[in-house]
Amino acid sequence: MIDKDIVLEAKQITKKFMDVTVLSEVNLQVRKGEVLGLIGGNGAGKSTLLKILNGLYPHATFEGQIHIEGEPVKLSSPYDAQIKGIGFVPQETNVLESLSVAENIFVGNMKSNAKFGWFVSFKDINQKATQLLQQYNFLFEPEMKVRLLSIGSKQLLMIARALALKPKVLILDEPTTSLTLDEVTNLVQIVNTLKEKGTSIIFVTHKMQEIMNVCDRVVILRDGKTINTYPKEDFNEELIIKDMSGREIKNLYPQRAAAIKGEILKVRDLTVSDPKFKNKNTIEQISFSLREGEVLGIAGLTGSGRSEILNTLFGRNAYTKGEIWLNGAQVQIRNENDAMRLGFALVTEDRKKDGLLFLSPIRNNLTINNLASVSKWSLISDSSEKREAQSYFKMMNVKAASIETLVSTLSGGNQQKVIIGRSLNRNPRILLLDEPTKGIDVGAKNEIYQIINDLVEQGLSIILVSSDLPELLAMSDRCIVLANGQVMDEIDKKDATEERVMLAATRSAHF
Template sequence: MQISMHDIHKAFGSNKVLEGVNIEIKDGEVHALMGENGAGKSTLMNILTGLHKKDSGTILSDGKETFFDNPKQAEENGVAFIHQELNIWPDLTVLENLFINKEPVTHFGLLNTRKMKAVANEQFKKLAISIPLHQEAGKCSVGQQQMIEIAKALMTDAKVIIMDEPTAALTEREIQTLFQVIQSLKVQGVSIVYISHRMEEIFTICDSITVMRDGKTVDTKPIPDTSFDEVVRKMVGRELTDRFPERSPNPGDTMLEVKGLSRKGAFEDVSFSVRSGEIVGVSGLMGAGRTEIMRTIFGLDGRYGGEIHLNGKQVTIKSPHQAVSLGLGFITEDRKEEGLVLDFSLKDNIALPSLYSFAPKGLINEKSEQDFVELLIKRLTIKTESASTSAKNLSGGNQQKVVIAKWIGIGPKVLILDEPTRGVDVGAKREIYQLMNELTDRGVAIIMVSSELPEVLGMSDRILVFREGELTGEVSKEEATQEKIMTLATGGQEDE
């Protein structure tokens, strides 16, 4: 199926989101769609699939003018969309999520569970997914939920599949499996629109690229005819000299130390420390226990064994409220469910953890609160019409910036960042990295959990590697390589 979108315009109120966008998607190609957060990529694809209505412009499918009333109609006509923000029903099982609104029935009108399981198992086998079909989807990790969404889209027999940040929560192994699936879909003539901020993936898997900036099409080229630097320049409208800013760490006293930290079924006997002014990277494959360890330190997941020491004193952290009062901040990997109150404004989201500081006598000083929020919006270059805009109306990357802003606002002594640049464009990533440097220059101790090995290698002063709930090694910045980290993460033996 060939898709042509020509001169597409879209505004939400006075906010012009798309101003004359053009894109051509050919049969059996992987077409990258890139741009900074807020460039209009997701809006363009939402128009294609009928979630939004275009204000003007033309959409052609195999040469015929086409429009869909809703995403379900688009899916029925061969266009599927795997969204960046996952559409999982947490209280339903994995199997129920896969077949929601398209459940097969027997001749007697009963649910054909046997057929559902057979189809699901076949798809899971192709994607090398090992998740029990009877498990509640809400108990799956973000990465597992992403794989469920990918499997669900592939089950629709789509001719065009839109993938919005499909690898953001996946391990390297899962990414390679997904790439193999994409290659096999290409052979079958399926077209893929691939939206990602991971430049390495674009140059590995894509055939052509369309770059957007500020709601306009900047350029379309075959991948072999462009370069990393050219794409970045067209995305951000300026040169980015270095992907990762230089660090000059000057570590001070130990701010956080855990000794023999354990939680049954999640991780066991974990010990490490972080000093002021230091960034400690945390790496490992999915299921390694990285996120579970950080949630436990922050008091999110109940009782634990072992000891936690903050600034030299042993503490027992029973809740996030207590963790915040002790100077801990935690940017979670799931901004939608845990990082934001989506119906709240930016101002309310950013100010929420710091609220008491604006109310010394019980009444909120609204001017101080507004000045505080405006400063953080400006510092993190959050694209928004105003601080009163609802968080749910921002792009995914700008939502991530709001989450970071609210935790920076508390002035933490220790800041845990779990996948801090997930779904964030290359220009915004560098801004976050620079911000991390500024925080460590002020003496903040940072723990950065990341599935992006280049990020771990580029920003960490030390790297902790986990596998199946155990700390398998610590690597200095000078000794760190992708091969060494992956060896420790997979249980292989390091060469002497």
């Protein structure tokens, strides 16, 4: 008997690449008007399953069956999945920057909006886009050029584009990764509206708070297998984390006993001009300090100036005014070489764009920042490089066969460990961490948090930028809150609450 409430079902899905089984007899059911959380660690098989459901891996390339509204289907392409009612929004931003919001929404679907089969009425497209945006409370206008949107708004635009095709099931792969806190709130409102209209959603996330608040049910994958399924009334954070990671994590944010000493860094009235807009600053007369053995958190919405501070301290952005003092002496940071010479190291927000050498092995990635230490007479010593790389490979507990493993084959969490290890290779005094746990699973996050604790206990000082507010408050000894490039509040750990941070972050902020 067919259960009419089940909109999409995957039965006994097995997928192999050569002799490697990445999915083994995975089962999944999505009910009408339900938000189903699909969760698991990096390498659990989530992405492979999504590609099967989206038709990217055609029916002949895997074992098992897919049913839509009780009927078996054989998906041969993403287009095939679309016309059968499956919408997919990937984690990576994929928009046409030079076109308008409305044109992006209907791109690839212009023919259905054409007159006489050929001529497109942009007036009609703008009207339809307006209706769609208002219906789901998207906060941008149809005629806006996409290049002017924030990264988070571009992600929401991709969701609008998927909704224009009126899917029965909408798959959202890590949809909040690039969103500000207010954009996350907007997304949750959109998800609730879709539920009320009967649209089913597969919601992929690594964030426990989203799992607990957004999902009606969760399916947990680990090592390519279905480990467990829980309805909302049975949600238990510790149990879910254990199922995801295969180990018990009693304290996601481990405690530390670092001795915070005297001031190591002082920034006074730092001002950085905006490279895109004349007579505008991204940072406006910012002042703060950092002590030895301290984790200083920087909170704020996207565009508030958080990453700009880190990039300025690392010599990537030029500052027009202000002073930087290190150990009581004023210093000049004109470029990255200056910053590294003075003891700064940066872990960038986007490890894919400018963080890693993806076609190189772990060994090269761990030593690239300090080749002088493994060279003799300007020639790299193979034995020295291997010895140096092996020490950081072990220190960071990178899970890979060896230092010769290609970085591109690692999970997100292990890639992040490699970046941190590389940053430590020059023995920095101040480590700048920009979204260090972005896009990695709960188990890997816990390991990164322990690495942070170990480093500050050894006397390193850290400036931490994170959009994950519970993470920022748990890992910081003190935090400053930015809005519009200015410091709005400075909060000690004992006084820090999410409400106080959000109040400061939205002060004078423009939405």
